Amino acid sequence: MQMNNKKGDLLTNASFEVIIGVSVVILIVVLVTKLFAPVYSEADKIAESYFEQLKENIALADNSKSASFYILDNGDDDLDFYLVYFGNALQLSYGEGVLYKTLGVGSRDFSSSKKSGNNIICVCYWQDERTLCKYCANLDLPVIRGMKGLGGSWIINESNNIVIIKSGGKYVFSIR
Numbered sequence: 001m002q003m004n005n006k007k008g009d010l011l012t013n014a015s016f017e018v019i020i021g022v023s024v025v026i027l028i029v030v031l032v033t034k035l036f037a038p039v040y041s042e043a044d045k046i047a048e049s050y051f052e053q054l055k056e057n058i059a060l061a062d063n064s065k066s067a068s069f070y071i072l073d074n075g076d077d078d079l080d081f082y083l084v085y086f087g088n089a090l091q092l093s094y095g096e097g098v099l100y101k102t103l104g105v106g107s108r109d110f111s112s113s114k115k116s117g118n119n120i121i122c123v124c125y126w127q128d129e130r131t132l133c134k135y136c137a138n139l140d141l142p143v144i145r146g147m148k149g150l151g152g153s154w155i156i157n158e159s160n161n162i163v164i165i166k167s168g169g170k171y172v173f174s175i176r
Contacts, residue, residue: 083162111131119138
């Protein structure tokens with residue numbers, strides 16, 4: 001004959017209820033944190049940092065000084081950074097008359113986060129099979145690429161040293 005211990009059953013049921021209750025509370029806390037806390041993106045923070053450096057270098061060029069801007073290749077094949085001059089356009093695609101200075105990379109589309117404006121320049125990045133151009137500015141002056149004066153839109157990939165000067169009512173971005 002087997003006897004049930006009521007005290008043991010109560011303890012087992014109570015323990016089980018506490019475990020379930022704590023698990024539910026932890027799950028709710030995790031879900032609320034994920035919902036309301038901003039998602040950290042290393043690529044986004046790097047792009048923001050490059051954009052701040054770009055603005056500082058353009059300010060140096062405004063004060064009649066030559067400035068140098070460099071985007072490092074972080075060695076990650078799944079993350080690439082670009083300096084993109086849209087001009088008055090809001091989107092650029094490889095193969096649409098854009099100077100695309102990248103070796104061994106297929107077509108990529110770039111869309112400015114600015115919805116309108118002139119002389120739009122952005123620091124963009126490619127990650128997870130898509131490009132993001134969240135850090136953009138409308139410059140007061142147009143930008144040409146190189147001393148020969150290549151106007152229009154252009155894209156420069158990472159690992160290029162870019163010299164910025166202000167000359168003749170425009171900015172000149174040259175690859176050194």
